Amino acid sequence: MSLRLFVDFDGTITRGDVGNMFFRAFGGAACDELVRRFRAGEISARACFLGEARAMGRVSSGALEEFVDAQEIDPSFNDLVEFCRERGVELLIVSDGIDYYIRRILGRNGCGEVPFLSNVATFLRPGEDGRAEISVAFPHSDAVCDRCACCKRNIMLTASAEEDIIAYVGEGISDRCPVRYADIVFAKDLLQTYCQNENISYYPYAGFHDVVSRLRDLMDRNRLRPRPRAEAERRAAFRHES
Template identity: 30%
Template sequence: MKRPVIFCDFDGTITESDNIVAIMKHFDPPGWEPLVEQVVTNKISIREGVGRMFELLPSSSKEEVAQFVFGTANIRPGFPELLQFCRERDIEFLVTSGGIDFFLLPLLAPFPIDPGRIYCNASDFSGERIRIVWPHRCDEHCANDCGMCKTTIIRRYPQTDYFRILIGDSVTDFAGAQLADLVFARSHLIAKCEQLGLPFVPFETFLDVVRHLQTIQERV
């Protein structure tokens, strides 16, 4: 029997809103809006777009940016219950995120997630401007210049051995959804799955995810 493994997005999935977009809207550095539009329309890569957006912010704003996220980010209801369900059913749970370590890791710190199972982008504040660092870039099978390449992580869990479950909401999840055996989708990912003809389960809270996973396991 294949082992289930979950690859879960962070911004707009674990959190109720996209923190990177929220940061840009709040601090409003000149030039951020065209970058978002170019990423969404695939005119530039996610790595280029996110990197250039954060370069618009001075390194001196690190604490202010972090505190803004901590004060505004809401964890989607049902997240603790999903983690508990995974522990009880021996389902490996990974966070696979295009988010940035300096706000993502503190937000996840209260939850019992193995730090080695959290994949995200890193940050460097040693220069005048915030620089994003990319420790999990695309492998030889991906040419999307993702920054944090979700398909690279997914491919480490062969489909012959694992039942691969993706939970996501937006552009960073599009490629991964095409590799997954089961997709839980919301927001832009629903539209993309419909466009590509990919089967998916819509969700609003993680309690929806748990309920669906329970029905699957009961049938096995």
Template identity: 45%
Template sequence: MNNIMVGQDSCLVPLVPRLVLKFFIDFDGTITTQDVGDALFIKFGGEQCRDIVQEYYDEKISAVECFHKETTACGVVTIAELNDFLDAQTIDESFVGFVQYCKANGFELYILSDGMDYYIHRILNRYGVGDVPVYANILTLQSTDTPLNPLSRGDSSDKKLSRVRLVPSFPYTDEVCTRCASCKRNHMLNLSSDETIIAYIGEGYSDRCPVKFADVIFAKDELLKYCRREEIPHAEYSTFSDIIKYVDKMIHKNGRTKLRLKKRRLAELARREVFAGG
């Protein structure tokens, strides 16, 4: 693993800003190199899962309904095959250095995902960053004696294999919005205060909502296109190394340490509107 080692000048200088910078980070496709959730459901649920997701994009079903349909399509799998699949997933390895950078500078960071906690925790633990707080949907592996899904490569006659169904649950839904099963906006606002500069890092569809409430936005892929189209101020990035460089420039200048990032006016107004209405 090629961890980024941040130098003493940028890591160990204590920051005492009036405002506090917090990072809120998407998982699938942002920390990982592909959308693990999509890949998992297609592997175990087959091509019908693509049609289910399209129903969701077409706003025919909610995010919760989408996940229920996808997990049902997966049927019964073995824990071994599921974990083997997850253990083959990779991340942007500069994320490990980014976590170190945030800890050294006293920046809080949180992972906000509309994916499933089971695979998120397994992948993070494998890379040694399992202590980063995660807010996501819950995936329970429910034991069963039912025959395996035909797409599974396990031997149905082998009773030693632990067979499970994938059972999702959703503790973080929003009462009004059904586009995400785990409301990133609510997590972000609940974990922030008036003194917080909210930085959001993402790349996809489920990141569109939270960026409207963020002061600093790091975007790539589909989120980058969305921000450009909606004229939302943002910084383009490819890896977490880019974000480290960007933030470092904002807090270290001419040998002085100062947080130069500012609140975004429209984001502040959007946050106030949520609290005023709720």
């Protein structure tokens, strides 16, 4: 048995929702309308991303870099990375955001080696003015469910063995589905309300120091246990797939 830790990126590792701000900063009010329609369930996450990328038009790489470099992470994330290294915990960032800014932000904050899976941006037709279009691809989308563009549940279940204990750290809409399948849930902000409404037991956290001290305590007291409802959900998901 080993402990696997999955961590959301936007609003969990970063202070704000970089993905939303990223498109809003360059695509303007059209992106607000797309996000509103996505949150209302009118369009899929993929349609939202494609519309936002279209709204951005041609953007300069310098302006993108400047925007991304102004984003801050929770500095205690590095303590979590260190803790996972010491204790042999498999850490994977799962994000329904874009690889371009995730890679750059992790690299700038000394954690560029932490693996992540997300949607993927490519810069197309760069011009002499340094501007390019952004195209977004979705290598981790689910064949049936389109609520997220990057299916964190599928990633978690594929990456874990049956006897592994799955821990999850998140805060927002794209974390609602994966926490149903996780044994140990760390929730803040809106995800706390969701867990309360769905009767999913969770540990509240403010920063990663809370996550580290809780995991250390659970490991030291040999208290890593599967959560029965999460186990049942995982079994049901596998039955459904096969």
